[in-house]
Amino acid sequence: MSNRHDFICTLCLLLGILLSAAPAAAQMKGGWLPITPEDLSLKEVPGVPGAHAVVLYRERLTDDVESYETNYYRIKILTEEGKKHGDVEILYLKDTESVRDIKARTIRPDGSVVEFDGKIFDKTVAKTRGVKFYAKAFTMPEVQAGGMIEYKYRVVRDESRLYSPYWPLQSEFFTRRVKFSFRPVLRGLAIQWTAMHLPPGNMPKEKGDWYILELENVPAFEEEEYMPPEREMRMRVEFSYARQFEKNPEDFWKKQGQELRDTVEGYIGKRGGIANAESQITAGAASPEEKLRKIYARVQQIRNLSYERERSEKEAKKEKLKENNNIEDVLKHGFGYRREIARLFVGLARSAGFTASIVHVAERDDHFFHKQLQDEYQLDAEVALVHVGDADRYFDPGMPNCPFGLLAWQKTEVPALKPGKDGGTWISTPAPASKDAVTERKAALRLTEDGTLQGKVEFIFAGLQAVRRRREAMEKDEVQRRKDMEDELKDRLPSSATVKVESVTGLEGSDAALKVEYSMEIQGYAAATGRRLLLPTSVFHLSKVHPFLHAQRKYPVYFGYPSRDVDDITIELPANYRIESLPQGRKIGSNVLSFEVVRENQGNKLRVRRSLALEAYYFPADYYPSLRRFYDEVMAGDDEQAVLRTGEAPPK
Numbered sequence: 020m021s022n023r024h025d026f027i028c029t030l031c032l033l034l035g036i037l038l039s040a041a042p043a044a045a046q047m048k049g050g051w052l053p054i055t056p057e058d059l060s061l062k063e064v065p066g067v068p069g070a071h072a073v074v075l076y077r078e079r080l081t082d083d084v085e086s087y088e089t090n091y092y093r094i095k096i097l098t099e100e101g102k103k104h105g106d107v108e109i110l111y112l113k114d115t116e117s118v119r120d121i122k123a124r125t126i127r128p129d130g131s132v133v134e135f136d137g138k139i140f141d142k143t144v145a146k147t148r149g150v151k152f153y154a155k156a157f158t159m160p161e162v163q164a165g166g167m168i169e170y171k172y173r174v175v176r177d178e179s180r181l182y183s184p185y186w187p188l189q190s191e192f193f194t195r196r197v198k199f200s201f202r203p204v205l206r207g208l209a210i211q212w213t214a215m216h217l218p219p220g221n222m223p224k225e226k227g228d229w230y231i232l233e234l235e236n237v238p239a240f241e242e243e244e245y246m247p248p249e250r251e252m253r254m255r256v257e258f259s260y261a262r263q264f265e266k267n268p269e270d271f272w273k274k275q276g277q278e279l280r281d282t283v284e285g286y287i288g289k290r291g292g293i294a295n296a297e298s299q300i301t302a303g304a305a306s307p308e309e310k311l312r313k314i315y316a317r318v319q320q321i322r323n324l325s326y327e328r329e330r331s332e333k334e335a336k337k338e339k340l341k342e343n344n345n346i347e348d349v350l351k352h353g354f355g356y357r358r359e360i361a362r363l364f365v366g367l368a369r370s371a372g373f374t375a376s377i378v379h380v381a382e383r384d385d386h387f388f389h390k391q392l393q394d395e396y397q398l399d400a401e402v403a404l405v406h407v408g409d410a411d412r413y414f415d416p417g418m419p420n421c422p423f424g425l426l427a428w429q430k431t432e433v434p435a436l437k438p439g440k441d442g443g444t445w446i447s448t449p450a451p452a453s454k455d456a457v458t459e460r461k462a463a464l465r466l467t468e469d470g471t472l473q474g475k476v477e478f479i480f481a482g483l484q485a486v487r488r489r490r491e492a493m494e495k496d497e498v499q500r501r502k503d504m505e506d507e508l509k510d511r512l513p514s515s516a517t518v519k520v521e522s523v524t525g526l527e528g529s530d531a532a533l534k535v536e537y538s539m540e541i542q543g544y545a546a547a548t549g550r551r552l553l554l555p556t557s558v559f560h561l562s563k564v565h566p567f568l569h570a571q572r573k574y575p576v577y578f579g580y581p582s583r584d585v586d587d588i589t590i591e592l593p594a595n596y597r598i599e600s601l602p603q604g605r606k607i608g609s610n611v612l613s614f615e616v617v618r619e620n621q622g623n624k625l626r627v628r629r630s631l632a633l634e635a636y637y638f639p640a641d642y643y644p645s646l647r648r649f650y651d652e653v654m655a656g657d658d659e660q661a662v663l664r665t666g667e668a669p670p671k
Contacts (some may be wrong), residue, residue, distance in 0.1 A: 050122070051169065052076060052093060054130055058167065061095055064193045067239070071101030074194040075167070079186075083204045084228075086178045091171040094192065098164050105162035107170060108144060108154040115177040118155045123170035125159050133160045135170070181208075183394070186232065186256040188217070189240035197237055199223075201230045201258060211264050213392045216254040223256055232256060244566055247577040247637075250386045259394035271393040273442030279398075280438035283377045286359075287366040292347045297370035310371050311407060315423050318364045318416045319529060322354035326419050326493050357417030361401045364416035374406040378413075379436045380448060384429035384579070402430055402448065404437065413448055420489040420529045425455060428483045428580035453581040453632050456483035460559050460584070465591040468665075470552060472544035472590070475521075476508060476537040483580055485525065485533040492526060500526075504535050511559045516541045550665050552596065556618055556627050557657040558588055565654050567647045576638040576646060586629040589621075595665050598625060602659035607652050611635050614653050618661070625661060 064070040077092035090109075096102055105125070111118050123135035137157055144154045159168045176182060186199045203210040205228075212230065214222055223232040240253055265271040300317045304310040324340075341352055346363040349355040355363065361377060368375040379398040381388035388397050403414040418427045431451040437444045459481075464474035480488055492500050501520050509518045518539045525533040545552040555561055567576075592598070598620045606615045611634050619626040631653065638646050 050171070051124070054126055054132075054167075058093075058095065059126075059128065059130055061097075062165070063097060067193050070193060070239075071098045072096050072104050072192050074190060074192045074197070076196050077190075077194060078198040078200075080200040081182070081184045082202045083181055084202050086176045088174040088176070089171065090174070091169075093167055093169040095167050096162060096164055102162045102164065105159035105168055106156070107159065107168075108142075108156045109172055110144065110152050110154050111174060113151075113153050115180060117175050118172055119175055120173040121155060121157070121170065122172070123157065123159060123168070125161050125163075126167040126169060127161065128163060128165035135160060181260055183260055183396075184256075184258045185250075186258075187250075188232075188234060188254040188256070189237055191239055193239045194234075194237040196233070196235050198231070198233045199256070200232075202228050203230070203258070203260070208260050208262060209264050210258060210260060211393055212256055212258045213389065214256045216252075217256070230258070241573070243572060243574050245576050245578055246574040248383070248385045248387065252574055257392060257394070259392060259396075261393055261395070264393050268391050268393055272390065272436065272445075275395050275398075276436055276438040276443030277440065279379055279436070280440065280443065283362060283401075283438065286344075287346055287362050287369075287377075290345065290347045290366070293350070293366050294370045296350055297367045300367065301371055307371075307373070307407060311368060311373065311405065312423055314364060314367045314371060315414060315416060318360055318367065319419070319421075321349065321360050321363065323357060323360060323417070323419050324354055325357040325417070326490065358401045359417075361403055361415075361417040364414065365403050365405075368403070368405050376404045376437055377401050378404045378446070378448075379438065380430050381433050381435075382429040383433050388434045390434070398436060400430055402426060402435075418486065418490075419493065420527070421486050422482065422529045425482060425486070426451075427486055428456070431580065451483065451580040451636070453583040453634050454482075456580055456582040457481045458484050458582070458584050460586045460588075462558060462586075462588040462590075464558070464588065466545055466552075466554065466593055466596075466663075468593040468596075469542075470545035470547055471540060471542050472558070473540040474538070476539055478507065478535045478537070480533040480535075484582065486529075488533055489526060505537075507535070508537050508539065508559075511562060512539070513541055513544065513561055515543055545663070551599065552593075552663040552665075554590070554625070554661045554663055556602065556625070556659055556661050557586075557616070557629060558590075558627075559586055560629075560657040563654075563657065565650060567643070567650055570647075572640050572643040575640050576643065578633060578636040580636050581633050583632045584630065586627065588627045588629075590625045590627075592623050592625065592663060593665075596663045597623075598661055599664040600662040601625075602661065605652065605656040608632075608649065612646070612649050614649070614656065616656050629656075 058075055061073070061075075064073045073095050075093045075095050079088065079090050081088045094104060096104065107123070109118050109121070121139060125133040125135070127133065135157065137160065139155050139157045142154050142156050144152050155172075159170070162168060181204060184201050188197060188199070212223055218234070221232070221234055223230045237254065240249070242249070246252060261271070265274075297314070301310040301313050304313055340354060341348070343349045343352060343355050343359050346359070346366040349359045349363045365375045365377055378401065380400050380402055381397050382400050386397075401417065403416060405412055405414060412424055413426050414424060415421045415426045415430060421427055426448060428451055431448055433448055435446050435448050437446055459479040461477045461479070462474060464472055466472050491503070495503065504520050504523065505518050509516060512518070516539060518537055521536045521538055523533075523535050525531040545554045601618050601620055604615070604617045608614050613632045614630070616627065616629045
């Protein structure tokens with residue numbers, strides 16, 4: 020169920036502009052809004068100079084009673100660059116939705132109409148949390164600056180499911196008028212909504228069985244680099260279903276805690292097969308810690324269905340995976356979803372004598388937890404809490420290739436519910452630390468007299484940095500994995516660089532670091548000027564763009580997790596060249612942000628050691644000026660050059 024909920028939230032966010040509704044249809048000739056002189060004459064958006072397009076009208080109607088949704092929008096193209104929006108993608112989930120009745124037309128600047136009669140293609144566009152998004156894609160005809168594009172469609176959904184709407188009221192465009200409507204299923208259920216960032220006095224209104232919200236002059240949503248999840252920053256309304264909502268949210272979550280406890284404990288239970296398996300798994304362990312490590316390693320071997328590529332209908336029918344009804348089934352079948360694998364770990368740990376519990380957490384990668392929103396699906400993941408020695412420790416067995424004792428970053432420092440008979444206890448998972456996300460870059464390079472730099476490079480990813488890359492690699496084939504790894508280095512180098520991956524180790528498993536070895540060559544790396552060569556000293560940061568170019572910022576800065584980068588580079592100089600001048604080292608920062616670069620003249624070699632540490636990952640917007648100044652210093656340090664001079668024999 021959580022995957023379904025994740026999909027609905029993320030789908031709405033990715034679509035950005037979802038439209039159309041039955042109440043307005045009666046006013047439309049042929050199902051389209053009238054083309055007005057005002058729409059035709061519009062040439063710019065007041066207060067938004069340079070806008071390439073504007074949404075004149077968009078409407079979305081969701082009917083859970085009839086299990087469908089209709090969408091409509093009209094966009095005015097203002098510039099040549101805005102013509103790209105004539106390429107349309109309608110996202111959907113193939114297993115539970117179908118997109119029907121797509122109609123589209125282009126309105127020329129003179130008001131004449133060109134009906135769309137082209138081909139509609141199916142394509143895969145994105146994947147998140149194991150859910151794959153498909154799209155109906157098509158290109159509008161004769162899109163022109165000064166004209167309009169208009170399309171509408173219907174989404175039919177699985178009648179056995181409820182789809183709590185999420186209304187993303189902002190899109191990438193300024194919107195002149197927008198309308199959202201929702202009819203919930205109320206048979207034995209209650210509905211609740213929560214609004215975020217709406218203008219004062221603008222809230223959904225109940226009209227009969229419907230909830231309706233109409234707004235005018237909605238500003239475009241402007242993305243910023245390293246911002247918190249878009250869903251948190253957008254103007255939005257979220258709906259949720261429950262059997263009963265409570266006046267006090269604490270009472271709602273208390274009931275959820277009781278229900279979650281019953282569900283989890285019923286799934287884990289006390290089973291003889293688990294006890295027998297545990298004794299075999301932990302055989303030979305010399306300490307409680309070693310016992311738990313053996314259990315963790317065994318559970319990580321379970322085939323994790325949550326992170327596999329989506330199987331075709333033919334493949335699924337051929338494989339015929341059995342349903343897991345308890346943790347003994349998970350162990351026997353050798354596969355399970357991430358929640359099932361976490362529960363198996365807890366069951367085996369209990370059998371080995373540990374006090375262990377499942378803790379329900381709210382992941383923070385695409386949304387934050389809001390206790391006032393009484394929606395059980397906010398707690399969208401499970402981790403294990405085990406008492407080891409004299410301390411409680413957290414584990415993430417449901418995340419493939421996650422090291423023992425580490426949580427995936429999105430599950431760190433988040434609200435967590437530890438269920439109990441009385442409803443349970445709210446706790447917080449541990450905060451992440453930079454030591455848990457380290458990237459090392461090592462290089463042994465040689466500079467030739469013509470300025471070419473070549474040699475061997477090694478990237479070492481540990482902790483969360485390795486988990487993230489392993490997770491991304493699971494969805495790709497060997498060719499794409501290798502390309503991604505090449506790009507990992509290539510994107511840091513000048514465009515003239517050639518890079519080859521020589522070896523990869525640690526892509527499977529969890530305890531060892533992920534290591535990638537490269538060979539590389541950069542022609543013209545050092546610039547000749549007379550008898551001198553100008554040598555950039557920060558090899559891996561020359562193509563880096565300042566992450567915070569703008570003087571002002573609207574949203575907080577959100578890196579996701581603390582991290583530490585460590586570079587160690589040795590460059591062998593050409594014969595008869597010596598270092599004439601070398602920039603002084605730099606050391607700046609605090610206990611939150613720190614940067615240091617040390618350059619050493621080692622005779623016929625230059626050694627550069629650089630470290631950058633972020634001990635925090637969330638910075639309020641009012642901290643932005645200080646953060647920007649820090650990165651100004653980092654960029655200045657990375658831009659410095661050594662001067663090499665020829666004509667003299669190297670010192671003996």
